[in-house]
Amino acid sequence: MNLMQPIDRIRGGVHENERHESGHKHVTGTAEYIDDIPEPAGTLHAYLGLSQRAHADILSVNFDAVRASPDVIGVLTADDIPGENDVSPAHKHDDPVFARNRVEFHGQPIFAVIATTRDAARRAAAKVRIEYQDLPHVTDVLEAAAASYPLVIDPLKLQRGDIAAGFARAKHIIEGEMRIGGQDHFYLEGQISFAIPGEDDEITIYSSTQHPSETQHMVGQVLGVPSNAVTINVRRMGGAFGGKETQANLFAAVAAVAARKYRCAVKIRPDRDDDMTATGKRHDFHVGYKVGFDTDGRIEAVDAVFSARCGFSADLSGPVTDRALFHADNCYFYPHVRLRSRPLKTNTVSNTAFRGFGGPQGMVGGERMIEDIAYTLGKDPLEIRKLNFYGGEGRNLTPYHQTVEDNIIGRIIAELETSCDYAARRKEILAFNGKSRIIKRGIALTPVKFGISFTKTEYNQAGALVHAYADGSIHLNHGGTEMGQGLYTKVAQVVADEFQVDLDRIKVTATTTGKVPNTSATAASSGSDLNGMAAANAVQQIKARLVAFAAERYGVSEADIAFEPNTVRVGTQRFSFADFIKIAYGARIQLSAAGFYKTPKIHWNRAEGWGRPFFYYAYGASCSEVSVDTLTGEYRVERADILHDVGRSLNPVLDIGQIEGAFVQGMGWLTTEELWWDAKGKLRTHAPSTYKIPLASDRPRIFNVNLAEWSVNPEETIRRSKAVGEPPFMLPISVLEAISMAAASVADYLMPPRIDAPATPERVLMAVERLRAAARG
Known part of the structure; x- marks a missing residue:
């Protein structure tokens, strides 16, 4: 073992083209998604009953025909929730699992049918008889403003410079408006949760969620149990794009309540139609703007209001509309600027995270102003863009003072x-x-x-768990979720690079709240940044122990110990990585570490x-x-x-x-x-x-x-x-x-x-x- 020859490089380290760790499984159909998990005997199925009114008081609900339907076990309503009837990520308590006395959008869940088959539950849900008293409703953002609908959350204002002076200096002033539409996530794998009750108050949930820790906390809140009783598992999602950051909470909560009540496994998976109707989407915006500029097209002042259709509850509308303002400048310096958000309530499903998280809407608004300047002056828009780029002394400060x-x-x-x-x-x-x-x-x-x-700021942290087993194989777990983007592959490459071993030595296991706690959502494009650094930190802890052990055992300085491709060099000796780990295990060296990282x-x-x-x-x-x-x-x-x-x-x-x-x-x-x-x-x-x-x-x-x-x-x-x-x-x-x-x-x-x-x-x-x-x- 001491005569190992140097190896040039490892296979599958960072900066290399490496295939997606599940790519071959995706194309052969062997990748396991939640609906592929074998169901325990007696598994029940839930299906949501949705409101048929946009805004109405519920006068009466008759479940007789539902309960009399074939294979129906029961019906869940707000009265069956043992804890709090709320899955609001903004902690405003405005997002009920089931509406009780009033519905606020067409498609809002009112109840769930529990049956022995999904088809039976779905058919039975359509047989409910509900009497409504209709109330005025609005679905459009400008209509909501005209009707004095409230803001779902406090607005943000970004301001720098002197707006009045900027417009006074401008040779040209344009005022305009633009509508920017919303977008459905249209993930290939729809929303789905599979809950299995355990001993006492314990429950395990397989959830298609981008935010396992939040889903864990929401399920605990709905069940009235602490988070340590709830385990969320996520091996992979068939797409998400932000649609499973908060929206998965509802389905996990319904499955959990049903599993606890009936003491058996319960799965819930809506049809595409009901999924699109009952879950949030990208916020659509109305942008009203005023921009002043000189004869060359250089911007002097910008004043803009970004109004968003947020839906009936806050959800993530606050940070989404904030980020729209953060990106309304795109690459351009505004000498004098005032940007305001207007997150308005509407009688529509509560809109949520979507790839870009408000940034795209803000950026489109900013680019519209550039376009207006160009056509007003008869110039190529690219010329106007380059003229207004950040750069140079006094032209590098954003509207939020970064x-x-x-x-x-x-x-x-x-x-x-x-x-x-x-x-x-x-x-x-x-x-x-x-x-x-x-x-x-x-x-x-x-x-x-x-x-x-x-x-x-608190979301800018991550944890990871790394084990080196006695045979030299490596187990990796972290708080990031895999939705097809290749996060598992990239973080595994980081671990391979840190240990200097081939990528195929590393096994990445399902994200679970039982291994890495208090994780942040896999969102904000931060998955590799946060979880990669946390995994690297875990490996560095293990390596530090190994280096200290080798220095003491072989009588060399720590500087003379190095992890080289698939080998460990100790002074003049070289050991295969597997042999070295086996020796360390025999010496009772801890070969596991929990890593952590927070963005500085x-x-x-x-x-x-x-x-x-x-x-x-x-x-x-x-x-x-x-x-x-x-x-x-x-x-x-x-x-x-x-x-x-x-x-x-x-x-x-x-x-x-x-x-x-x-x-x-x-x-x-x-x-x-x-x-x-x-x-x-x-x-x-x-x-x-x-x-x-x-x-x-x-x-x-x-x-x-x-x-x-x-x-x-x-x-x-x-x-x-x-x-x-x-x-x-x-x-x-x-x-x-x-x-x-x-x-x-x-x-x-x-x-x-x-x-x-x-x-x-x-x-x-x-x-x-x-x-x-x-x-x-």
């Missing part, structure tokens, strides 16, 4: 502008549009600056609108080209070129996959995905038949994605990488802007096109007709 220290957007834009041949293509498109009467083309190059960290440097005072909410920024840029049929409003994305900053990538191939997926998902949000409520407050776009997500055929015909490989993050980050989950979601703003250019061509680019999002063919056609009429008049 200094932009790591600004690389200028280099990213310059490189992409060259590599995609933007100037020549724009010139060609202008010439084409001058000759083509029906088909118009557009091109746009837009930047992204996205802040990384939870704005709720961040602080935030919401009341003052001041602080450093973000540890660093991730940057990117995209150039998109479209063709638009001005007779129908239909269009297609001909080409997209992306240059994105992920620092020194932990796994380039996974990061590129995240960028590609985020771009297409963001493109869907801005172009085809439209949520529509009818006059009765019922969501009518509640299934694939009525809600259009992007198809493979909608992707850009030419799709070039590259990483800014020269970028590195500060040393305090995990292997100097950057987050990749959310920042690329905003890259397809270039698609919306390119569509705007094509539409603007019918009026010789002299008027701001102002197309609301999503830019459906109908909206594009109406914008074209409006611009043509204005040009004629």
Whole structure:
């Protein structure tokens, strides 16, 4: 064992292209999801009964037909909840598991049917007879404001400089408004929970949740038991995108209450229609803005109000609307600025987290102002963008008073502008549009600056548990959840790199509150940053013990001990990693450690609108080209070129996959995905038949994605990488802007096109007709 020869490198360490740890299981159908778990004998199934009114008092409920249905065991209502009838993540006690006397949106859960089969429970739930007394309702954000509906949470104001002086100095002032639509998460695996009761007050729940600890606390609250009685397990989710950060709590709570009452396993899984109806979505916004600028297009002052349709309860609307303000500047310096949020209550499902968490809505609002300036002055929007970038003395302070220290957007834009041949293509498109009467083309190059960290400071922490077994195999567990993004793979690569062993030596096990407590949600693009650092910390603890042991046992200095690829060098001796661990075990060295990490440097005072909410920024840029049929409003994305900053990538191939997926998902949000409520407050776009997500055929015909490989993050980050989950979601703003250019061509680019999002063919056609009429008049 002492004659081991040096090995050049390990297989599967950081900065390498390594396949997703479950990728082969996904494509062969062997990856186990919650609905694949074998059900114990006697498992029951729950199904929700939903309100058929948007806002009404409940006068009476008759369950006779429900209870008489075949295979029905019973019905759960608010009266069956032993603890608190609330799953509000904002702790405002405004989000009941079951409505009791009043419903506040069409689709609100009122009861659950428990039956021996899911089909029996679903059919029985439809037989309930409820008598309502209708109350006035509003579903639109501006209607809510006009009706003096309340704010669901205190608004935020970000202010810097002297607004009045800025507008007085400006040579031009524009006022405008924009609607930015919501979005359904449309995860492939819907909401699902599977609860199994244990001894005393214990319960184990398999939940498709991004936030196991919060689900644990919510279930404990609903059951009236401490968190130590509740264990949440999550091996993987079939997609989430923020839709399972808080929304999973309801389903876990219902399954838990039923399992406790009937003392047997209970599963709940809604149909897609009911899932879309009863769960929150991306907030849609109305942005009212006023922007002042000089004759070159340099911004002097910005005053904007971001109103959001929040739904009937607070949920995460506070931090979502806060983050919208944090990103309303995108990459641009506003010398004098006032940004205000208006999180309004509506009689709709309570909206929630979604990839980007309000940042995309804020960024679209900021880019609309840039677009307005460009068309007002008759200039290329890219020229206006570059003129207003952060940079230089006195032009690096955000509206929330954080200094932009790591600004690389200028280099990213310059490189992409060259590599995609933007100037020549724009010139060609202008010439084409001058000759083509029906088909118009557009091109746009837009930047992204996205802040990384939870704005709720306490969430910027993570834990991990690492065991080195006596045979040299390694067990890894941490608080992050796997929803297809490759987090498990990346954190395992970090552990492999720390120990200097091949990746296949490491087993990643399901996230569970029974191993790592008090975890933060896998959200805010922080999964790799937080959990990677926590896992590295655990390994470093084990290595420190091993080094101290080897130094004492073999009589060498600690400096003469090194972990090398699959070996441990002790002075002049080399041991295989497995042999060395076996020797350490024999010497009774502790081979397990709980790691921990908290993000440094961040602080935030919401009341003052001041602080450093973000540890660093991730940057990117995209150039998109479209063709638009001005007779129908239909269009297609001909080409997209992306240059994105992920620092020194932990796994380039996974990061590129995240960028590609985020771009297409963001493109869907801005172009085809439209949520529509009818006059009765019922969501009518509640299934694939009525809600259009992007198809493979909608992707850009030419799709070039590259990483800014020269970028590195500060040393305090995990292997100097950057987050990749959310920042690329905003890259397809270039698609919306390119569509705007094509539409603007019918009026010789002299008027701001102002197309609301999503830019459906109908909206594009109406914008074209409006611009043509204005040009004629």
